[in-house]
Amino acid sequence: QKEVEQNSGPLSVPEGAIASLNCTYSDRVSQSFFWYRQYSGKSPELIMSIYSNGDKEDGRFTAQLNKASQYVSLLIRDSQPSDSATYLCAVNISPLGDSWGKFQFGAGTQVVVTP
């Protein structure tokens, strides 16, 4: 059974601080990894994708991937109250890594940014 694990939280973060979210996965053949943000009552929205080991930065978000250790993380710098949401880690489970949308999702980490 392929698994994607995340801490459920809630992760409480002061406004302006860095939020650090972690995700581990069990399937070694996974090639691509995604972070989605989901506001309460809304559908998930893609915020980051990462395919290679190392860091990838996009605005206030940084995704980090370590395939040897099978973890992927998301950092949110200068956290804002609008970042309060559930963050879902998604792992592409297609062996070729090319079946976009065929994911295994973690249960999500709830982030609460306090003013």
Added chain:
Amino acid sequence: DVKVTQSSRYLVKRTGEKVFLECVQDMDHENMFWYRQDPGLGLRLIYFSYDVKMKEKGDIPEGYSVSREKKERFSLILESASTNQTSMYLCGNGYTFGSGTRLTVV
């Protein structure tokens, strides 16, 4: 922006009814998918489609079928709705989700 449209935001159906959930994309994307999302269980893949008339079962296909006769439309069918199919259903293509259909089976 890529748009994925789900025909209904909320649906209430009776046990045993045949239910159709519709999903339409406005991009020429080969891949489309259906997930359901339940508290404590997260998002689980029901069906995936690589192209017109091509489909693949996901993790929880039991009680569901799908239809993809045109590239832009991917339908989820509940053959005989049951109360344990009460859930949020999310359709999408590639990386993008629609706004979801909250289905209640009574």
